[in-house]
Amino acid sequence: MNNELKATVAVRETLPTVFGYLGIGLAFGIVARAAGINSLLVTLTSLITYAGSAQFIMVGMFATGNSILAITLSVFLVNARMILMSMTVAPLVKHESLIKNVILGTLLTDESFALAMNKSNLTNRQLNFSWFNTVNLISYATWVCSSLIGALVGSYIQDPEKYGLSFALIAMFIGLLYLQIINDRALPLLLQAIVVLLVFGLVFVGLIFIPSQLLILLVTILSCILGVVIKNAFF
Structure with a gap:
């Protein structure tokens, strides 16, 4: 990472997490397909909900016959941490307009939050819409596409657990934690x-x-x- 806040720089700096999104998205698509959810619904889930860990929970609860209310409440509780993350990121982009802040907050994820925190260590605690939005859009597109591919591939995999696909999410967070620790000089x-x-x-x-x-x-x-x-x- 460097201290430049350009869209082209954001593309390069987001690439390491793209591979993580691919692994987790494929895993989600495969697991969801194994739970009996068709490829279209898997893709719509990623397009609309866009919440990695919460989507795994949704699939698990759906497969065990939980009510819509219970699933909705569980997803809200899991994603409530985004409120805290958004409050942390907000001061870094306070110079941007309200609509731009809303757009950034809508697509904020654990991974883009971690990237933003790492980047802010090099930019005197300042970020801009161009850099941050590029990170978010790349992450969003990768997640949706990998979920769809995973769902299509999942049609041919009967037991996804034996491949250890559920560990993909954990492995990605370990990598992001490491990057955050080594880059935070404050x-x-x-x-x-x-x-x-x-x-x-x-x-x-x-x-x-x-x-x-x-x-x-x-x-x-x-x-x-x-x-x-x-x-x-x-x-």
């Missing part, structure tokens, strides 16, 4: 390591007592609060 490495271990611990304990759909949001909020407390107290 925070001490020790502090970042402590917060990461804290998140792991909270998730491990939380899974025992809290539904997984709600756990992501609660751990995100609690980790942010504890991270700020630890930073102010010891760093």
Whole structure:
């Protein structure tokens, strides 16, 4: 990454995550097809919902016969973290118009958020619409196309679990976490390591007592609060 905020630069900087989107999108399409959802609905799900982890949850709940209300609530809880991410990104693009901010927020994902945070470390905490929107559009198009391809391929795969496709999402987040840590020069490495271990611990304990759909949001909020407390107290 460099400090240039051009669309052409965004294309190059988004390419590493494109391969992650391809893997996860293919996995989603295959898993959804195995659950009995046809290729058209798989593609529409990615076009309209556009929420990787939430889409996997949707498919799982659909396959087990959950109600529409339960599925909708679960997807909302899982994606509620985007509210926090949008609040974090907003100051970086506050100079852009309201409509441009809405467009950026609509297509924001975990991956584009991570890229934005990494980029902001090199641009004095400033981003622009051209760079950010290019990142979002490439990510969106890749996700939709890979989901469709996965659904078509999934017609010939009866048991997607044996290929370990569900790990694609986890692997991508590990890579994004690594990039965020090595590029963020504003925070001490020790502090970042402590917060990461804290998140792991909270998730491990939380899974025992809290539904997984709600756990992501609660751990995100609690980790942010504890991270700020630890930073102010010891760093």
